[in-house]
Amino acid sequence: MYCLVDANNFYVSAERIFRPSLVGIPVIVLSNNDGCAIARSDEAKALGIKMGMPYFQVRQQLPGQHVMALSANFGLYGAMSARLMSIAAGMGPSQEIYSIDETFVGLEGMRGCMTTRARAVRERILQWIGLPCGAGIGPTKTLAKLANHVAKSAERKPGSYPAELARVCNLATLPASDLDAVLQATPAGEVWGIGRRIEAQLEEVGVRTALDVANMDAAVARRRWGVTFERTVRELQGLSCIALEDAPSPKKEIASTRSFGQPVTKLVDLVEAVSEFASRAAEKLRTQGGQAGQVMAFVHTSPFRRDDRQYSRAARVPLRRPSSDTAEIVTAAVACLERIYKPGYNFAKAGVHLLDLQSQDVHQGELPLDEDSPARARLMAAMDRINQRYGRSTLSMASVGLAGDRREWTMRQEFRTPDYMTRWADIPVARA
DNA sequence: TCTGGGGTCCTAGGACCC
DNA sequence: TCTGGGGTCCTAGGACCC
Numbered sequence: 001m002y003c004l005v006d007a008n009n010f011y012v013s014a015e016r017i018f019r020p021s022l023v024g025i026p027v028i029v030l031s032n033n034d035g036c037a038i039a040r041s042d043e044a045k046a047l048g049i050k051m052g053m054p055y056f057q058v059r060q061q062l063p064g065q066h067v068m069a070l071s072a073n074f075g076l077y078g079a080m081s082a083r084l085m086s087i088a089a090g091m092g093p094s095q096e097i098y099s100i101d102e103t104f105v106g107l108e109g110m111r112g113c114m115t116t117r118a119r120a121v122r123e124r125i126l127q128w129i130g131l132p133c134g135a136g137i138g139p140t141k142t143l144a145k146l147a148n149h150v151a152k153s154a155e156r157k158p159g160s161y162p163a164e165l166a167r168v169c170n171l172a173t174l175p176a177s178d179l180d181a182v183l184q185a186t187p188a189g190e191v192w193g194i195g196r197r198i199e200a201q202l203e204e205v206g207v208r209t210a211l212d213v214a215n216m217d218a219a220v221a222r223r224r225w226g227v228t229f230e231r232t233v234r235e236l237q238g239l240s241c242i243a244l245e246d247a248p249s250p251k252k253e254i255a256s257t258r259s260f261g262q263p264v265t266k267l268v269d270l271v272e273a274v275s276e277f278a279s280r281a282a283e284k285l286r287t288q289g290g291q292a293g294q295v296m297a298f299v300h301t302s303p304f305r306r307d308d309r310q311y312s313r314a315a316r317v318p319l320r321r322p323s324s325d326t327a328e329i330v331t332a333a334v335a336c337l338e339r340i341y342k343p344g345y346n347f348a349k350a351g352v353h354l355l356d357l358q359s360q361d362v363h364q365g366e367l368p369l370d371e372d373s374p375a376r377a378r379l380m381a382a383m384d385r386i387n388q389r390y391g392r393s394t395l396s397m398a399s400v401g402l403a404g405d406r407r408e409w410t411m412r413q414e415f416r417t418p419d420y421m422t423r424w425a426d427i428p429v430a431r432a
Numbered sequence: 433t434c435t436g437g438g439g440t441c442c443t444a445g446g447a448c449c450c
Numbered sequence: 451t452c453t454g455g456g457g458t459c460c461t462a463g464g465a466c467c468c
Contacts, residue, residue: 031436038436038468054435072436099468195466226442228466255438262433304435314462351437 001107001137001172002144002244003118005088005125008132008152010101011039014080015070017130027068030055033259034071042156077101083129091121091135094246104141106244115170122168137170141242142235145192146210147171150182161185183211183236193232198225210236250357251288256281257351263302264347270299271334277352278333282326285354291322293356295329297336302348311347313340322358329354 007013011029016022026043030036036054037044047065049058058067081100089095094106107114118135125133134155136147147169154166161169161182171179189199191210201224207213214236222230231241256277264270274297285292300312315336319328333352370376383395418426 033434033436035435052435056434059434102468193466197465226465228442251439253439257437259436302435349436 002141003105004136004144004148005103006148007101012041013131014077029070087125096244118168135168139238140235140240142192143171184209186210188213254281254284254354259349267341273350274333274337275330278330279326281352281354282329285324289360290357291324292354293322294318295332296353297333299347299350301345308346311345315339
């Protein structure tokens with residue numbers, strides 16, 4: 001059994017805690033560059049402002065509305081998130097922090113009424129830190145997510161679901177017919193794991209609600225849409241397929257990317273930007289105690305500027321050995337950039353990814369042999385002595401290959417006489 | 433004129449091997 | 451003139467999430 005706790009309009013709610021004057025008016029929080037709306041208060045949603053809507057469109061469409069727009073303050077949201085998570089953890093024995101404003105809590109072994117418990121936790125969060133939340137409970141993570149959606153909708157859109165499911169919704173205690181009704185009232189696209197693309201494809205075959213999805217044949221689901229979607233179907237049917245990840249797994253990839261404030265065309269400017277991104281990424285890497293095996297950089301033009309010629313490319317370079325050194329990572333990122341840069345384009349975005357991450361504790365051993373070290377000369381001397389004593393190629397560079405006489409490029413010597421004087425096997429034998 | 437950033441997982445297809 | 455079957459590994463790109 002799982003409980004999903006999730007803050008309402010998290011960024012906006014976090015801002016309102018410190019600026020109560022924002023309560024009751026339309027508020028949106030903007031992405032970097034003040035580009036588009038990434039959080040909206042209920043009042044802003046009511047005005048028809050969509051998630052991800054560009055800010056300039058908000059201004060065009062709602063001239064007289066006095067929508068309060070704030071640039072994102074991620075430091076504030078992070079600090080608020082940590083408090084939210086620690087209070088929500090009291091709900092049960094295990095916890096997965098799923099995103100900045102959402103957490104799954106595992107309820108295994110818990111006694112008593114989970115609905116009551118969730119209500120208490122929700123109240124505590126509201127009272128202690130002022131964040132309004134919804135909570136959903138279900139036998140699988142997908143159903144807990146769905147329950148959370150129901151809890152929020154029932155609270156804010158009266159009539160969408162039974163009113164008693166508002167704020168805290170426990171699907172596990174619902175009679176089967178009521179559960180079916182809830183699933184029936186939920187569009188397929190609201191289900192966790194069903195995005196726009198799959199929703200449209202499901203629509204084509206007449207699958208429109210969460211109930212329709214739950215009634216699908218798992219084998220058919222897998223054949224057409226793959227295992228990820230099959231898991232979604234089975235989870236809706238009540239079979240847990242997605243485990244709680246209570247220990248945050250180390251990152252497999254670290255990225256630092258930005259859109260530009262204005263189009264960039266010159267290589268020098270891109271070199272600066274990419275160097276900056278690479279530095280930020282290297283910092284993050286060191287924070288998690290990791291090393292990168294590869295560095296990737298990309299640039300692309302703006303797909304929104306229809307009249308511009310479009311260009312999008314990425315390149316990657318392996319590091320000689322895994323590193324978290326800013327200088328090495330910047331050098332590699334700039335080398336990528338120089339391979340992909342083309343003049344004559346309006347670049348809108350660039351970024352750096354660090355790949356093949358591994359822990360700092362893992363080391364590929366290596367002799368400390370810089371080219372000018374005295375040890376290097378001794379190494380060569382030892383190599384020569386060994387080869388003199390045991391025969392040429394006893395020690396050689398790996399790039400020479402191991403094929404020996406079968407190598408393609410060696411000269412032809414089909415008629416050579418034996419090594420009478422320098423090879424034991426070839427020494428002539430005198431017979432009496 | 434102005435359209436975010438950071439992730440994960442899966443799959444198809446190419447390269448390669450025996 | 452004729453050219454199989456089975457497998458692995460890697461990568462790019464799609465899809466999804468918040």
